[in-house]
Structure formats: structure tokens, C-alpha cells
Amino acid sequence: MIFIQLGILLLCIVIGARLGGIALGTVSGIGLAVFMLVFGMPPGSPPAVVLGMILAVITALSMMEAAGGMDYLVESAEKILHKNPRRITYMAPFITYLLIFAAGTQHVIYSLLPVIAEVSRKAGIRPERPMSMSVIAAQHGLIASPVSAVSVALLASLASLDVGLVQIMMVTIPATLFGVTLGILSVAWKGPALDDDPEYQRRLAEGVVAPPSRQKPLEGQARTRAMGACGVFLGAVAVVVLLGLFPSLRPAYEIIVDGVAVTTQVDMGRTIMIVMLAAAGLITLLFKADPAKAVKGNLMRGGLVAIISILGVSWLGSSFF
Known part of the structure; x- marks a missing residue:
């Protein structure tokens, strides 16, 4: 069973990385849902x-x-x-x-x-x-x-x-x-x-x-x-x-x-x-x-991508390990 769960973990990371952007975090969310609903695993803690x-x-x-x-x-x-x-x-x-x-x-x-x-x-x-x-x-x-x-x-x-x-x-x-x-x-x-x-x-x-x-x-x-x-x-x-x-x-x-x-x-x-x-x-x-300009800037967009990716991957990883 653990090898199936490990395979799901790696598959989510690989697919998310290939799609790029926030996909690394969102696809990891699918894996997290599978862990919790299908395998009955307790969800880990997101790195607040x-x-x-x-x-x-x-x-x-x-x-x-x-x-x-x-x-x-x-x-x-x-x-x-x-x-x-x-x-x-x-x-x-x-x-x-x-x-x-x-x-x-x-x-x-x-x-x-x-x-x-x-x-x-x-x-x-x-x-x-x-x-x-x-x-x-x-x-x-x-x-x-x-x-x-x-x-x-x-x-x-x-x-x-x-x-x-x-x-x-x-x-x-x-x-x-x-x-x-x-x-x-x-x-x-x-x-x-x-x-x-x-x-x-x-x-x-x-x-x-x-x-x-x-x-x-x-x-x-x-x-x-x-x-x-x-x-x-x-x-x-x-x-x-x-x-x-x-x-x-x-x-x-x-x-x-x-x-x-x-x-x-x-x-x-x-x-x-x-x-x-x-x-x-x-x-x-x-x-x-300008706060509005800051929100629309490249750095804010890149930062949000990083936050979503880290949220999904780290939460998925903490649930597995």
C-alpha cells in the first residue's frame, strides 16, 4: 500500500512540475484529497x-x-x-x-x-x-x-x-x-x-x-x-x-x-x-x-506561484510522511 501512496505522491509532483506555474500546488491538492478520502490518511499540517x-x-x-x-x-x-x-x-x-x-x-x-x-x-x-x-x-x-x-x-x-x-x-x-x-x-x-x-x-x-x-x-x-x-x-x-x-x-x-x-x-x-x-x-x-501596481507586478505574481506550490507540495508530503 505504501508503494501505491508513494507513486501517487511522485506522480503529482512530476505532473505538476511539467505543467508549471501553480499546477505544482493544485495537482498536489488532488493527491492530498486521494490520501484523505481514498486511503483514510490524516492530513498533515500546511507550513504556515x-x-x-x-x-x-x-x-x-x-x-x-x-x-x-x-x-x-x-x-x-x-x-x-x-x-x-x-x-x-x-x-x-x-x-x-x-x-x-x-x-x-x-x-x-x-x-x-x-x-x-x-x-x-x-x-x-x-x-x-x-x-x-x-x-x-x-x-x-x-x-x-x-x-x-x-x-x-x-x-x-x-x-x-x-x-x-x-x-x-x-x-x-x-x-x-x-x-x-x-x-x-x-x-x-x-x-x-x-x-x-x-x-x-x-x-x-x-x-x-x-x-x-x-x-x-x-x-x-x-x-x-x-x-x-x-x-x-x-x-x-x-x-x-x-x-x-x-x-x-x-x-x-x-x-x-x-x-x-x-x-x-x-x-x-x-x-x-x-x-x-x-x-x-x-x-x-x-x-x-502604488499598492495596486505592487499586486499586479511580476514579483507578486511569482511569489504567489511559489506560495501555492509550496502549500500543495509540502502539505502533500507531510501527509505522506
């Missing part, structure tokens, strides 16, 4: 803390995006890359890593990749070198980021083992940076230079290859609001890391357990939720971020 942390972080990110903060981050990365075109193979992956690490989402890379391709071509460097490693570096930056969905999910799952954010980052940051460094060295000399590539020269002569248009830079009040929104969000990230490094800074309070007053402390999960929601509120009030 994990979902709450992800939702709070996505809310702060979406408000920053609505205020122009994501555009400002990409614009800042563009300037650095354009100033150092000959070193783009080495700089682009690390800049991407830092950008994703600070933002906690990979969505910003969509705007950065065309810039990397453009600067590479102008410098005579094969775009595949910095672009391939920048994509990998984005994944590594997401793993190392203290406010990414994967990090908060891992933090919640390891909380019972007394493993905190500091211990997680002590492993993920050095490991991911080491991996990015080795990856850069593996592609640094891949393929001939563009000047020696006959296929590229043919496409260049025929006009097939054309540089993408650059994004219009932020100006005036829009730039000021974007910078302020970035400052608030990055400040919130710093506060989260600080409270993880020094747990004694987190507030303590008393609760009554069996008639006895017990002193307890705000856990890291609730801390992340409170800090990120407060950051979202400050961005809304101080920098005129």
Missing part, C-alpha cells in the same frame, strides 16, 4: 510559518518594485558593467550574485542579461561566458540570500534543530561564492574570441546581430523614490541578519503556561514577517509606492 515569511518578503519586494526600486538596482548594475567591459566575464556573475542576494528574488536578472550580452559583444567577449555563469550565480545568490523564499523555508524547517539564520548563512555564503568562482574559471576561456569567430562575423556583417536598446534611466523624483525604497528594503535585510546574528536583540515577553509565567522570545520566523511587513509599509507611506 514558511508561507507567512515568504508572503511578507514578497510583499516588501513588490512594494519596492512598485516604487521603482528594482529598476534602480538594475540600473546601478548596468553602470558598473559598462565601466568595466573587459572584465565582464568575471564581474557579471558576482554583480548578479550580489543583486540577487540583496533582492531575494531572481526576477531582476531578466533585465540584467540583455545588458551583459550587449557589453560583452562591444568588448569582443563571447556573451555565453558571462551570461551562462550569471544565470548560475543568480541561483547561488538566491540560496545565500537571507530573505529569499528558499532561505526562509530552510530556516523554518531547521528551527526545531536549533539551527538559526547565522548557521545557515555561514554555510551557504562561502559555499556559493566558492562555486561561483570555480564556475567563472570554467567558462573564462570557453570558445574563440568574437573577432576570431567566423559565424559571429558573418551575422554581424549581415546585420543579424544587433545590440538591445538600453532602459531609460530614472530621473528626478522617480529616482529619489526608487533609491529610498531600495534603502528601506536593504535596511530591512540588514535588520533581519542583525537579529539573526544577535538573538538577544529580539524582544522577549512572558506567557502563562499551566499557571506559571514563562519568559520567551520572538522567534526568527515572526521576526522576518514583522520586519518585512513594516518595510513594505514604510515604502508605501514614504515613497508613494
Whole structure:
């Protein structure tokens, strides 16, 4: 019987993954219903803390995006890359890593990749070198980021083992940076230079290859609001890391357990939720971020997909195990 149940679990995950989007969560819901109604299995518990942390972080990110903060981050990365075109193979992956690490989402890379391709071509460097490693570096930056969905999910799952954010980052940051460094060295000399590539020269002569248009830079009040929104969000990230490094800074309070007053402390999960929601509120009030625009943004849509997927898969998994 257990092998049939395991087969249903794996089948739901495979079908949901192939369909993409929220299908991973919705198809898992079918498996959950089969477990409960057909096999009489008690449903597990959905990961409320994990979902709450992800939702709070996505809310702060979406408000920053609505205020122009994501555009400002990409614009800042563009300037650095354009100033150092000959070193783009080495700089682009690390800049991407830092950008994703600070933002906690990979969505910003969509705007950065065309810039990397453009600067590479102008410098005579094969775009595949910095672009391939920048994509990998984005994944590594997401793993190392203290406010990414994967990090908060891992933090919640390891909380019972007394493993905190500091211990997680002590492993993920050095490991991911080491991996990015080795990856850069593996592609640094891949393929001939563009000047020696006959296929590229043919496409260049025929006009097939054309540089993408650059994004219009932020100006005036829009730039000021974007910078302020970035400052608030990055400040919130710093506060989260600080409270993880020094747990004694987190507030303590008393609760009554069996008639006895017990002193307890705000856990890291609730801390992340409170800090990120407060950051979202400050961005809304101080920098005129449009809540309606935030809800319609790419980050909010991507975050909701992640929440639904995690809800379905984790609930299905907890019911099986």
C-alpha cells in the first residue's frame, strides 16, 4: 500500500512540475484529497510559518518594485558593467550574485542579461561566458540570500534543530561564492574570441546581430523614490541578519503556561514577517509606492506561484510522511 501512496505522491509532483506555474500546488491538492478520502490518511499540517515569511518578503519586494526600486538596482548594475567591459566575464556573475542576494528574488536578472550580452559583444567577449555563469550565480545568490523564499523555508524547517539564520548563512555564503568562482574559471576561456569567430562575423556583417536598446534611466523624483525604497528594503535585510546574528536583540515577553509565567522570545520566523511587513509599509507611506501596481507586478505574481506550490507540495508530503 505504501508503494501505491508513494507513486501517487511522485506522480503529482512530476505532473505538476511539467505543467508549471501553480499546477505544482493544485495537482498536489488532488493527491492530498486521494490520501484523505481514498486511503483514510490524516492530513498533515500546511507550513504556515514558511508561507507567512515568504508572503511578507514578497510583499516588501513588490512594494519596492512598485516604487521603482528594482529598476534602480538594475540600473546601478548596468553602470558598473559598462565601466568595466573587459572584465565582464568575471564581474557579471558576482554583480548578479550580489543583486540577487540583496533582492531575494531572481526576477531582476531578466533585465540584467540583455545588458551583459550587449557589453560583452562591444568588448569582443563571447556573451555565453558571462551570461551562462550569471544565470548560475543568480541561483547561488538566491540560496545565500537571507530573505529569499528558499532561505526562509530552510530556516523554518531547521528551527526545531536549533539551527538559526547565522548557521545557515555561514554555510551557504562561502559555499556559493566558492562555486561561483570555480564556475567563472570554467567558462573564462570557453570558445574563440568574437573577432576570431567566423559565424559571429558573418551575422554581424549581415546585420543579424544587433545590440538591445538600453532602459531609460530614472530621473528626478522617480529616482529619489526608487533609491529610498531600495534603502528601506536593504535596511530591512540588514535588520533581519542583525537579529539573526544577535538573538538577544529580539524582544522577549512572558506567557502563562499551566499557571506559571514563562519568559520567551520572538522567534526568527515572526521576526522576518514583522520586519518585512513594516518595510513594505514604510515604502508605501514614504515613497508613494502604488499598492495596486505592487499586486499586479511580476514579483507578486511569482511569489504567489511559489506560495501555492509550496502549500500543495509540502502539505502533500507531510501527509505522506
